[in-house]
Amino acid sequence: MLGLIARSIIHRPVRNGALILAFAFIAASLFSGHYLLAGASDSVKSEIAKLGADLIVVPANYTADSEAVLLRGEPSTFFFDNSVVPRIRNVSGVDQVEPQIFIASLTASCCSLPVQLIAIDPTQDFTIAPWLEQKRDKPLGPDEIIVGSKIVAGGGTNLNFFGHSFIVAGKLDPTGTGLDTSIFLRTDDAYKMANDSQLNAIKPLVLPQGVASAVLVRVNDAAEATNISYRIVDEVPGTRVLTSSALVATVSDQLAGITRILDLSALVATLVSLPLIALISLMVANERRREIGVLRALGATRSMIFRLILGESVIIAAIGGILGIGASWIILVLFQSYISVMTRIPLSIPAVSSLVSISVLTFVITVAVGGLAALYPAVRSALMEPFEAIRSGEL
């Protein structure tokens, strides 16, 4: 039976090739949409995990800027009074806090565009401290910086920001998030840099004393993180709390347009090609009436004929599905950075388990469309009287 189906598919290369392409398009559209969603979601979760924080407290009126810094590495400078830090520390359930200052750089030799400078206090830091412990075995020294994976500068390189010279002490691993284009420095160095900028920079940096841009928070019980975030907003007015789920929701909103287009194109492709594929299957079944009649005369049951016609369409859909999933997988991985820049969405390669489930789901849907399209021709062929099939068909 499989041999007959395979021969029949090979025997009509042009028509079946076109059908395979149609199924590949449906599969590629479905797969791409879900891949982007999973990739963005994984990327955001990885960002939060890499920051080592359960919650990120930012100024309420700079929420969008904070998200842009964290998600896309879009440089921004904003502050709130760091008097919020002890108040946040006092909120019930909060274990540890780390204030950070965000400063958008002017252009530097490392980078064609401004980058995000993140000033940290080494005594309170838990963001890059684990990395430093693992790779360097000593804390961040004066005038030393740690650069993100996309910053073009190796260890020991001198980089100048606002007229202040820094030495690159290390490079972080890629995260697929805003961290990749960020640079970490010490808070006291940030103030020295602001002082130097008054004399040496084209545009002086104004960095008031006693400010922070974000406060990273670790909680005692991760399960309580959401409730603690509500308490922080209640007890520390003027703040907004970013959680990984909130950031995922933001990214999902940003992706909604793209995924909607991809889902829509998959739906349109299905709606357009389903009747077309059904029609082609019907035409093929009609053309093969005599063959079907002969097979019945040779002893094929109705069920065999049904499986023969349905099997051909399902196999064509399966080939198309595999090709569509494979091609879009390769394209998405190869052009991941480009897609991330174009869509302004952080993107990492989704976890293997996500990729497998997306692939399986896409494959099942594509094959189901193939089966659905051939259902009527298969039933019709199976119910045809052999004599009628032989008399009316051609071989």
Place this chain on the structure above:
Amino acid sequence: MIEARGLVKSYHDGEREVRPLDGVDFSCHGGEFILIVGRSGSGKTTFLNVLGGLTRPTAGSVRIGGKEILNLSDAEAAALRSLTLGFVFQFPGLLSTLSAQENVALSAEIAGTAGKHASTERARDLLARVGLKEKADSPPAHLSGGELKRTAIARALMNSPSLILADEPTADLDADTEREVMELFREINREGTTVIMVTHNIDLASYASRVVRMEKGKLVPVEPVP
């Protein structure tokens, strides 16, 4: 072996009722070679297809080996067609996607009676028997009209049926090829296989043990062959 009683087949062509079979009674014993002759449109092909269970009559009964074939389930009817009957059509009816040998072996594959190796061997033997040993791997497109017919006969013999139903197997063949094909049927019949053949060519009567004529939906005996 076969007994048909009161076979009626009717359908409507617009307002007009057409009755290709109008109360046909027929019986055939094992080992006979029966030729059914008649003009085009006389109902002989319809009759053959009713006997083979390829179409249902409007009324009547057909018993093969004592079993009423009109009451068989789809699977039972398929098994009967596969194992007891062999069909040779007016057109060759070979699948263009398969070689001659694969076409012949297809009956066994459908019936599931033999393994791949055994059915390939038997198909090659049958092709050798009908003089097509060298053409076993050729696709139907590379075979002549006579070779196609002989391949179709080999396919009909694949599952060693007790009855061959042949519908105009020599139509479109030249005189020499027609003789070759008919000799093949005679040989098959002499080995014990019953043959019921439909043809419009009364000249083939000499090959048959009995000749009947289909006239206006009824079977009429023809004078015994001298």
